[in-house]
Amino acid sequence: MERKEVDCRGLTCPHPVMETEKVLRKLGKGIVVTIVDNPTARDNVRRLARNIGCDISIEKKGDDYYLTIIKP
Numbered sequence: 659m660e661r662k663e664v665d666c667r668g669l670t671c672p673h674p675v676m677e678t679e680k681v682l683r684k685l686g687k688g689i690v691v692t693i694v695d696n697p698t699a700r701d702n703v704r705r706l707a708r709n710i711g712c713d714i715s716i717e718k719k720g721d722d723y724y725l726t727i728i729k730p
Contacts (some may be wrong), residue, residue: 660688674699
């Protein structure tokens, strides 16, 4: 299973959503870990993942959120 990381720390919306969507579109099956540093980006990326039928888990590490998106 392929794994990609998208570091969006310091970016404001809609950029984290756009960057995550771009990687998910290119990925067949696999895992995308998106890193964001604000609650708005966290919520918007979570919404994107759910809307396209992916499973998602979120882990807070310090000031950052790690969103692990599993694309079936």
